[in-house]
Structures are given as structure tokens and as C-alpha cells.
Amino acid sequence: MKLYTYFRSSAAYRTRIALNLKGLAPEQISIHLTKDGGKQHTPEYRAINPQRRVPSLVLDDGTILMQSPAIIEYLDEIHPNPPFLPKDPVARAKVRAFASLIGCDIHPLNNLAPLQYLRRVLKQEQPAIDTWYQHWVTEGFTALEEMIEPGPYCFGNQVTLADIYLVPQMYNARRLKTPLEAFPKLVAADAALLKLPAFDKARPENQFDAE
Secondary structure, rough: OOOOOOOOHHHHHHHHHHEEEEEEOEEEEOOOOOOOHHHHHHHHHHOOOOOOOOOOOOOOOOOEEEEEHHHHHHHHHOOOOOOOOOOHHHHHHHHHHHHHHHHHHHHHHHHHHHHHHHHHHEEEEEHHHHHHHHHHHHHHHHHHHHHOOOOOOOOOOOOOHHHHHHHEEEHHHHHHHOOOOOHHHHHHHHHHOOOOOHHHHHHHHHHHHOO
16 A cells, blocks of 8 residues: 655544554655645646545555545445444444544644635735634634543543544644643543554654654
């Protein structure tokens, strides 16, 4: 397998965590999202991923998978242990809702492409962009702080899909200086998860392309 990744991409980050939890170590290829206008826009990478995003996972037979939710779901189906979702249907729905709030409501508004659009097209200055970013993270984290269950992780003592999504979003929130004092349960879960080898190995600063 080959993983097209970028050390700071939260979608790639969550995919690295999932791969680590499953004990998989694909060859990693860096797609720098800002250097030279963004390597994701090259014809070579566009042939791999027409959306020009990371991650992309190329399977051994050449099949290309896109979008971190689809990749993570594929990994959980092909390598069912350890499972990313509880067996109980209600518990599964709660975990999925937590992950979806991050993946569908927080991350899309604060991804590189919309932030660049704010700057380049709408001519917003960095302080306004930072305010935009922090607003949507705070909105989402306020709900997540209520949804999270007793730990040490997001839903008890088993790592789930919720944890895979939380840690990259916490990293990004800190990088953009989002205040986290109002979210002690999220902060505690994040700290507990980062002690696990699969999460520690996936940290952006531990990647081969880290700057």
C-alpha cells in the first residue's frame, strides 16, 4: 500500500492513526499542500485524486481510495481487530455522531481550501481568518464536551472512531491558538490518547515530512 499524506493535514493525521491501530505500515508519499502553490494541484497527483486532497490510499492491486472516512471504514472492514466501533447499535451511533460532528461540521469550514479562499478571494486579513477558525472550533467543541462519555477516552476505555477524529482536531485547535479551557473532558481524552503508541507515532511532528 501507498499513503499520500501531508504531516499537517488532519484528514491524513486521522488516517495515519487508523493505520497504526491496525498495525499497517504503508509506504508514505508526501504531498506538500502549500509549497510551490500546492503539490496537490500537479497533473500527476490529480490523476490519483481528482479532488486534489489528501489522504489517498493506493492498495496493492492499484485501487485508489479517497476521503479519510471511506479509507478508515475500509480499514475497519478489512482488518476488523481492533474494531473502531462498539457492537451495540446505540453506542455505535453515538460514536459516529461524535466523529461526524468533527468531520462534517468543524473540519470542512476550517480546512486549508476554505481558509485560502477567505484570504485570497475574499481578501480577509489573518486576524479575521483566525477568528473564523476559532469560532467554528469552539461551536463544535461546545457540543462535543457534552457528548463525550466517561473516559479515559471519548467513550470509555476502548479506542473508537471518535478518538481517531478528536486528536487531529485538538492538534489543529492548538495550532491556531483556540482557547480550550472550557473543554476539560476533551483535553483529558486527548492527553490520554496521545500516550498510546498508535497516536504518538501519528503526530505531525513525528512525520518524515515534518517541517
